[in-house]
Amino acid sequence: MDDTTWSRVEKLRNWLDENADPGTAENVKLWRVLKIGEEFGEVAEAMHGATGANPRKGASHTWGDVHKELCDVIVTSMVALATCAPQDAEKLLDARLQHLVDRVMPS
Template identity: 80%
Template sequence: MDDTTWLRVHQLRNWLDAHADPELSGDVRLWRVLKIGEELGEVAEAMHGATGANPRKGASHTWDDVHTELCDVIVTGMIALATCTPDAEKLLDERLQRLVDRVTWS
């Protein structure tokens, strides 16, 4: 990922921090991680809609909707990671490399 990707992630995290509801109790990290689950649900809904898997709703979404929701899951995960650690960029890069190494070493 280039520098602008993480710059944008940090901009979004900073905006969320600045607009956080002071009434919410608890650790903001918990809410950011739980948001990933919400976004995953939206991907599942879009998948059902794109494939027409729900006979009651039919084809209610497109594959573009699925792609958009997948992007939202990724960005939400990156924001959660950046909220949980100041080393988010390094950790993600290292993890990606370990995953690549695991499948390409043979």
């Protein structure tokens, strides 16, 4: 397998599948989608910390932390998409991205 973004996502998905708790197998799609919410919460926490918005905690994070957590949201979403649509994930994301570009930049 080549070393493209989607091949790396597939490696992560396969690793998760191989190491998943057998009790979660039936609901693997659900857990992978819900994981996006967990990762979003980590972005929100990092954002609060980077801006010092929580006076009790102060500047507890950096913008680098925000960037890392945003990447985690993207990767987690890609793994969830690859879990829900294993044969079509790359094509679905590409088509959706094109749709969004076309919507704001009609030809």
